[in-house]
Amino acid sequence: MRVSHVALDDFRSYRHAVIELPAGTTVLVGPNGQGKTNLVEAIAYLSAFTSHRVAAEGAMVRADPDVPPDQAPGGAVIRVKLVTRERARVGEGPPGAPAREQVLELEIVRGRANRARLNRTTVRPRDIVGMVRTVVFAPEDIQLVRGDPAARRQFLDDLATQLHPTLSVVRADFDRVARQRGALMRQASHQIRRGRAPDLSTLDVWDEQFAQLSSRMTAARAEVVDLIAGPAARAYLRVSDSPKALTMRLDASVDRVDGSGAGGDPQDVDGQAARLLQVLEDQRGREAERGVNLVGAHRDDLDLGLGGMPVKGYASHGETWSVALAARLAAFSVLEDQGEEPILILDDVFSELDTARRRGLAEMVAGADQVLVTAAVAEDVPEALRGHRLDVSWEAGNGSVVSSQRDVRADVEGEVGDES
Numbered sequence: 001m002r003v004s005h006v007a008l009d010d011f012r013s014y015r016h017a018v019i020e021l022p023a024g025t026t027v028l029v030g031p032n033g034q035g036k037t038n039l040v041e042a043i044a045y046l047s048a049f050t051s052h053r054v055a056a057e058g059a060m061v062r063a064d065p066d067v068p069p070d071q072a073p074g075g076a077v078i079r080v081k082l083v084t085r086e087r088a089r090v091g092e093g094p095p096g097a098p099a100r101e102q103v104l105e106l107e108i109v110r111g112r113a114n115r116a117r118l119n120r121t122t123v124r125p126r127d128i129v130g131m132v133r134t135v136v137f138a139p140e141d142i143q144l145v146r147g148d149p150a151a152r153r154q155f156l157d158d159l160a161t162q163l164h165p166t167l168s169v170v171r172a173d174f175d176r177v178a179r180q181r182g183a184l185m186r187q188a189s190h191q192i193r194r195g196r197a198p199d200l201s202t203l204d205v206w207d208e209q210f211a212q213l214s215s216r217m218t219a220a221r222a223e224v225v226d227l228i229a230g231p232a233a234r235a236y237l238r239v240s241d242s243p244k245a246l247t248m249r250l251d252a253s254v255d256r257v258d259g260s261g262a263g264g265d266p267q268d269v270d271g272q273a274a275r276l277l278q279v280l281e282d283q284r285g286r287e288a289e290r291g292v293n294l295v296g297a298h299r300d301d302l303d304l305g306l307g308g309m310p311v312k313g314y315a316s317h318g319e320t321w322s323v324a325l326a327a328r329l330a331a332f333s334v335l336e337d338q339g340e341e342p343i344l345i346l347d348d349v350f351s352e353l354d355t356a357r358r359r360g361l362a363e364m365v366a367g368a369d370q371v372l373v374t375a376a377v378a379e380d381v382p383e384a385l386r387g388h389r390l391d392v393s394w395e396a397g398n399g400s401v402v403s404s405q406r407d408v409r410a411d412v413e414g415e416v417g418d419e420s
Contacts, residue, residue, distance in 0.1 A: 001133055001340040002370035003043055004101070005081040010062040010073035011108075012038035015399040025371040025387030028402075029378045035400025036374040036392045037138075040345045042078045043372070046106060046132040048161040049114075049125070049168060050154060052140055052347075057108050062399070075109040082132055084340050104128050130165035133342035135332040137349050141324040145304060145311050152302040153221070156250075159228070159331050160220040163338060167220055174213040174297060181206045182293050189291030198288050207280050210296060215273040217297035218252050222266035224334075225250045225302065232330035239329070239360035240322035244307030248327075253299035254279055321353060329364060346373045350380040358382050 002023050008014040013035040028036040037053070041060075045051055051060065061076045082102045105117040106125065116125040143151040161167045184206060188198030229248040236246040252266055254276050264271050279295055280287075287294050304311040304323060311323050335342040344365050350358050350373075362382035365371055375381050378389070391403040 001082070001084050001343060003080045003132065003343060004083050006039070006043060007077075007079040008039070008042055009077040009079075011042050011076040011078060012060055012062060013394060013400040014038060015062065017400065017402055019390070019402045021370070021372070022388050023370060025366070025373060025385050027373045027375060027378065027381055027385070027387060027389050028392050029375055029389060030392035032376050034392045034394045037347050038400060039392070039402070040136070040347055040372050040374060043080060043132065043343065044134045044136045044345055046078065046080065046104060046128065047130060047134045047342075048158040049129055050158055052136050052138050057114075058110055060108055061110055075107050077105065077107050079103065079105040080132065102131070104131060126165070126168055129168045130162045133162050133335050133340055134345055135328055135335065135342050136345040136347060137325060137328040138345075138347040139349065139352055141328065141349075142320060142352075144324045144327055145315065145320045149299070149301040153298075153300055155327065155331075156221040156224045156302060157217070159334070160224050162335060162342075163224070164220065167216075170213060170216050170220075174210075174217050177206065177209045177213055178293055178296065178298050181210050182291075185287050185293060186291040188288040192289055200284070200288065203284070207277060210293075211273040211276040211280065212269070214254075214297040215269045215276055218250070218254070218272060218300055219267045219269050221297075221300060221302075222250050222252070227334045228327065228330035230330075231333040232326045235329040235333070235364070236322055236326035238364060239325050239357055240319065241356055242306075242319055242322070244319070246311075246323060246326060247303075247305040249303040249305070251301040251303045253295050253297065253301075256299075257283065257295045318354065318357070322357065325349075325353075325357065325361060329361075332365075332368075341369045343370045343372065344368050346371065346385075348374050348376065350375060350382070351377070 003021055005018065005020050007016075007018045009016050017039075019039070028039060030036055041051055041053060045060070054060070062073050064073070080103070082104055084100050084102070085098075103117075103119055106128065107115040109115065114125045116123050116128050118128055144155055157167070157171060161171065181203075184200070184203060188200060191198045225248050232248060233246045237243075250266060254272065258275065258279050264275065266272060276295070283294050293299075306315050306319060306323065311320065315323065332342055332344055346361075346365075349361075353361065359382060362384040366384045371385060371387070373381055373385055378386070392400060393403075394400050
């Protein structure tokens with residue numbers, strides 16, 4: 001799988017750009033703040049409709065300080081030409097099947113639902129989620145180890161969504177129901193503090209939805225952990241200079257709260273939903289007093305161990321980077337095994353890695369179908385990954401500019417450029 005062309009309109013620092021990307025490795029070079037990461041972020045966003053940089057979609061729409069707010073862009077458009085093999089999964093179709101080209105478009109609209117098109121036909125956004133498969137390794141990945149559980153949950157959820165694109169709907173539904181249930185608990189807490197009996201008459205309805213959606217999210221994460229644990233352990237040994245064994249385990253919130261020890265199979269959605277309903281009933285008084293959802297998929301975590309000790313708090317700086325890198329390489333391996341080889345994005349990571357880890361990473365990914373590398377200094381990129389080079393700069397009045405975009409615009413404008 002690869003993206004051969006990408007067109008951006010009012011996305012981040014880009015007013016309008018059409019860029020051709022060859023197969024193999026492309027290195028985007030330019031000083032910080034010029035727009036390199038914005039370009040790869042746009043491609044990666046199509047994978048699971050999440051960004052490795054921000055949570056709010058509105059931040060991806062170009063902001064122009066010289067334009068009055070009422071005249072600012074109301075949305076951003078990401079348009080790519082995707083080149084894939086005909087077979088969608090390993091075992092489907094003959095080896096060496098011909099390439100297939102599709103044009104995907106996503107419009108991110110401020111304050112409104114996003115819009116999507118596939119080959120110029122209007123579709124639901126969820127119909128294109130996961131069609132572009134990417135694995136992103138960025139400096140923010142240090143938070144996979146050192147950060148809050150939310151970073152580890154997003155890592156698992158993004159990979160699960162690429163494996164099962166319909167999970168994007170479950171994610172959205174769970175977030176909505178969790179917010180509604182949380183609002184009900186906050187209201188109950190206010191009532192208790194005022195000396196009144198809380199009104200929980202509608203809670204049973206929300207609990208049923210919450211338990212089912214929560215269990216589906218936890219089951220998807222458990223599946224991902226099962227798939228990546230082995231590849232991550234092997235990748236860690238290749239990119240680190242440590243003989244310690246890397247382990248991964250899903251720390252499900254319901255197991256943490258339920259003291260019965262009857263964990264069961266985390267991928268048994270109905271069984272786990274029934275158990276969660278019982279835990280919610282047991283925790284109802286505490287949740288009402290505190291005004292929060294105390295148990296559920298929103299409190300799951302990923303336990304990372306190294307040599308029998310928790311990675312967080314015990315691993316060295318180099319070991320921490322190796323664990324984060326191993327997790328991303330495992331995701332790449334799993335997506336490759338499940339179908340099309342994903343696009344690998346290495347966003348300004350070589351400046352963070354020592355020589356040995358740079359070399360180990362380069363050796364593992366040099367043969368990938370498409371690797372997109374961003375770097376402020378070209379010399380930071382290992383020799384094995386110094387492929388096609390594009391220079392990125394920012395120009396007042398024009399926004400971010402890629403050096404070759406004017407050369408290829410005439411050839412591709414009609415295919416992935418302005419189709420309005």
